Amino acid sequence: MENMKKLMKKYGHVWILSYGLIYLPWFAALQQNVGKPYHVMHTALDDLIPFNEYFIVPYLLWFLYVAAAIAYFFFTNKDDYYRLCTFLFTGMTISLLVCTLYPNGTDFRPAINPDKNIFCFLVAKLWSIDPCINVFPSIHAYNSIGVHISICRSQTLSKNKPLVWASGILMVSICIATVCLKQHSILDVFGSMLMAMVIYPIAYAPETASRKKYTGTFDF
Template sequence: MERIRAFFYKYRHMWLLSYGFIYLPWFCYLERTVTHDYHIMHAPLDDLIPFNEYFIIPYIAWFVFVAGTLLFFMFRSREDYYRMCAFLFSGMTISLIICTFFKNGTDLRPVIDPEKNIFSAAVAALYQTDTCTNVFPSIHVYNSIGTLIAVCKSSLFKNRKLIKTGAGIMTAAICLSTVFLKQHSVIDVAGAGIMACMMYHLVYAYSPAGQGKKVAEKILE
């Protein structure tokens, strides 16, 4: 029991992860209620991008990429952890607010034959569990960019070019997967990119070293 108390005291900053109790119910509510009369996010470029079921691999890898990096920083660097939390959770909240007042969705999804291969079956399962609404801006894209920034800005990876390159490739693959799987329009991707640029200046560019915790607390309070 003493070890458990010591563990939670040492990593008491994990309380920020309780944001999930705000995000998930809110997101699920939108998924249930935004079912019609929503704005279609569709650009001409979307029609030129072919569907490719193999992109389900990086799309699903997103969960490990983002969550794994966040947990790594939670155990290894409070400063990077606070900054990453501030970046991700602020953008996710903004996205929920946008979807609450600006109901949006896509009309891009093709008919999937789950018998074609395991990747098509996975995409078909994704379509069944995830609606085509609440897509702008893309959280998949935004959180991937945020994770890449966190890795590149961390002193833990200062001289780890291979890790940074891998994170960059993973981020690019995830962003591409959102449009090749027809989960998002390029408009959603662009919106996420713009939001990421704005949040970067707030969380990283204008925050001197050692102030990550203060920034996170101000944003998340």
């Protein structure tokens, strides 16, 4: 019993991950709207962006990227963990609300040959389980931005310049992947960037204010 109390005291912040019990059923319900009318997210710029199956690699790395960041901060820094989760989960909720109230999707997935190479095979598999609806704003892009911000804001990780650069490259690659795989319109990525700009002060302003109190500067 004593050991259990110690574990709860040490890892009690796991409670925030129960957000998944809200997000996953909600997202799954929205994914069932296949065939229903939706607003098409499509611009002329989307037609100029070529399809490239090789971007499936950074697209899939997104899952590891986000999970690894949450796990790292969970075990090393509770404050950074809460800030990252606040950033991610707030944006994810807004995205679900937008897709619920304003059904949206894309209409420009090209025909591909899954036998061409392993990358096309993976893209075909992705498309088979992920219909081209509920795309605005892009959670892939938004969460990638959030993870990179958390790394840059971490007093420990920000000192590791190769890691910061690698994170930045992966973040940009994931955002590019969303449009090069024809998963998203460029509008979805811009929407994610705008949402990140709005949510950032909510998740990180208290930290900035605290640093100003002790350093006399306002560090962005």
